[in-house]
Amino acid sequence: MDLKIAILAGDGIGPEISAQGVDVMNAVCKKFGHNVSYEYGICGADAIDKVGNPFPDETFRICKQADAVLFSAVGDPKFDNNPTAKVRPEQGLLAMRKQLGLFANIRPVQTFKCLLHKSPLRADLVEGADFLCIRELTGGMYFGEKYQDNDKAYDTNMYTRPEIERILKVGFEYAMRRRKHLTVVDKANVLASSRLWRQIAQEMAPMYPEVTTDYMYVDNAAMRMIQEPCFFDVMVTENTFGDILTDEGSCISGSMGLLPSASTGESTPVFEPIHGSWPQAKGLNIANPIAQILSVAMLFEYFNLNEEGALIRKAVDASLDNNIRTPEIQVENGAKYGTKEVGKWIVDYITNA
Numbered sequence: 001m002d003l004k005i006a007i008l009a010g011d012g013i014g015p016e017i018s019a020q021g022v023d024v025m026n027a028v029c030k031k032f033g034h035n036v037s038y039e040y041g042i043c044g045a046d047a048i049d050k051v052g053n054p055f056p057d058e059t060f061r062i063c064k065q066a067d068a069v070l071f072s073a074v075g076d077p078k079f080d081n082n083p084t085a086k087v088r089p090e091q092g093l094l095a096m097r098k099q100l101g102l103f104a105n106i107r108p109v110q111t112f113k114c115l116l117h118k119s120p121l122r123a124d125l126v127e128g129a130d131f132l133c134i135r136e137l138t139g140g141m142y143f144g145e146k147y148q149d150n151d152k153a154y155d156t157n158m159y160t161r162p163e164i165e166r167i168l169k170v171g172f173e174y175a176m177r178r179r180k181h182l183t184v185v186d187k188a189n190v191l192a193s194s195r196l197w198r199q200i201a202q203e204m205a206p207m208y209p210e211v212t213t214d215y216m217y218v219d220n221a222a223m224r225m226i227q228e229p230c231f232f233d234v235m236v237t238e239n240t241f242g243d244i245l246t247d248e249g250s251c252i253s254g255s256m257g258l259l260p261s262a263s264t265g266e267s268t269p270v271f272e273p274i275h276g277s278w279p280q281a282k283g284l285n286i287a288n289p290i291a292q293i294l295s296v297a298m299l300f301e302y303f304n305l306n307e308e309g310a311l312i313r314k315a316v317d318a319s320l321d322n323n324i325r326t327p328e329i330q331v332e333n334g335a336k337y338g339t340k341e342v343g344k345w346i347v348d349y350i351t352n353a
């Protein structure tokens, strides 16, 4: 297969983990005889510094023409504590999602047997947890009408029927391919937008009779996730709730550095870690490349290249089992491997497989 990939490395640890993702992609393509080519685009604080825009038109063009985007991270502390900044790196990420129509963000939460003890939750609770959070990504408060002056501010949480229907459809379809259990997460006891979500979900559920559909308020879902994470198979929710719940979900796995995601919709899909740019770690070769590398696995799987994806997953599992780990998940007194060393070990594993 010919693959044209846009690489958006962004800020902070982005470029370091991006390089590992590219190396893994090259190794897999070589092994399976795929032709891969790359185009690099700037985004985030890096692009603000260079051209004053966190998602320049040229980057959009590069993404639009590609088969897939491998994205890393954006964000820089110089913007974080300045609420009056006119332009922020995160706007680049939001612009990318909106302009590419990436309405469905798939965030798998899974555990790794050898890392169960790294979760702040009891190992017996998290063992076997394996669910998908399907987060709506181009609507809700993130994109609704906003207003801010010195005395008043608001964000509008607006959803239309077509927006809700298309994301619920993604949820039902994933549930069909998995354990056939869908949890619709909302706040229908308080929010009108949530009541419309629930109404539409109830209309659609009979079309998927094999799927057990249940409805859960977001506060309850947040509790259930840490009380009984194995309860969930597929959850589907609006943009803001999904943002919050997936950070919580990363604690089940034990490190934010382990979780990949896929954003799909109308145009080029984007594959990215769920973590941010961790500016404090920039250049230190300590960031975990696994979330980025598993994003590459999701990229292959998106194109039904499942053996390729499976080999990456096998290599990642082997690296963890062999204690080839970045510092935040290394065993006590274990050798600490850097971003590059973990990446290289995984590349070698794939090459020699």
Ligand code: IPM
Residues within 6 Å of the ligand: 090, 093, 243, 274, 276
């Ligand atoms: C995420 C991030 C982004 C979001 C930020 C960086 C804008 O937290 O992808 O979860 O809120 O969507």
Ligand code: MG
Residues within 6 Å of the ligand: 243, 244, 247
């Ligand atoms: Mg987030």
